[in-house]
Amino acid sequence: MLKIGKLAALVDVSIDTLRYYEREGLIEPVDRSESGYRVYDKESARRIHFIKQAQHCGFTLAEIRELLVLRGREKACCGDVRSRAIEKKLQIEHKIRVMRAMSKALDQLIVECADEAQPVKECTIIAALERATVLMPAPGHES
Amino acid sequence: MKVELFYSPGCSQCAVVREDLKATAERTVAGIEWRELSVLEDLDYAVELGVLSLPAIAVDGELLFSSLPTPHQLRDALIRRSTTRN
Numbered sequence: 001m002l003k004i005g006k007l008a009a010l011v012d013v014s015i016d017t018l019r020y021y022e023r024e025g026l027i028e029p030v031d032r033s034e035s036g037y038r039v040y041d042k043e044s045a046r047r048i049h050f051i052k053q054a055q056h057c058g059f060t061l062a063e064i065r066e067l068l069v070l071r072g073r074e075k076a077c078c079g080d081v082r083s084r085a086i087e088k089k090l091q092i093e094h095k096i097r098v099m100r101a102m103s104k105a106l107d108q109l110i111v112e113c114a115d116e117a118q119p120v121k122e123c124t125i126i127a128a129l130e131r132a133t134v135l136m137p138a139p140g141h142e143s
Numbered sequence: 144m145k146v147e148l149f150y151s152p153g154c155s156q157c158a159v160v161r162e163d164l165k166a167t168a169e170r171t172v173a174g175i176e177w178r179e180l181s182v183l184e185d186l187d188y189a190v191e192l193g194v195l196s197l198p199a200i201a202v203d204g205e206l207l208f209s210s211l212p213t214p215h216q217l218r219d220a221l222i223r224r225s226t227t228r229n
Contacts, residue, residue: 079153082151082153083151083197086183086197087151090182090189090194090196090197091195093187094193097190097191
């Protein structure tokens with residue numbers, strides 16, 4: 001059995017993060033010590049590794065909560081998890097596209113701003129950003 | 144008119160209803176083209192259309208449904224679209 005400090009050190013996250021996970025319903029202590037401290041077991045550590053790995057893959061905490069439910073549900077199958085992974089990939093690919101478009105727009109602005117000695121009031125980058133349309137990605141259908 | 148259904152391979156929800164949707168589309172618009180695309184094989188195209196969740200349906204290259212519609216909803220959307228085109 002581990003107190004929160006030991007668990008935090010074991011899984012390499014802060015105590016605040018563990019408390020946050022707990023508030024979000026992602027982990028819960030298995031018991032309380034005689035002095036009232038929360039105590040956790042090795043399954044808690046495995047669960048936190050799972051959460052960290054899923055966050056690294058781009059899943060939000062709400063999505064991770066669903067994955068954890070699937071992980072513990074006997075009737076769930078790998079296909080349920082795979083569908084979520086495919087949707088996450090779609091979302092990431094979509095973000096990559098938007099970021100690429102933004103990067104191109106910045107290239108254009110950087111080229112247009114050839115005179116570095118110009119006063120900032122005449123800066124073409126500032127002017128373009130104030131026009132506010134240059135960096136806006138094409139609207140996607142996200143409903 | 145071209146209807147494209149994007150699905151995730153192994154999606155049991157899609158398999159059950161897509162025949163119904165296909166039949167509805169074919170009944171609603173004569174000569175309609177119906178395509179079923181595995182998102183893993185056509186990922187770039189799906190991303191280009193803005194598909195973020197599955198299953199999804201695009202009509203003539205425009206994403207209309209980001210979850211499976213009922214046959215009635217699909218029929219209404221196709222009718223609206225063919226009216227706009229004509």
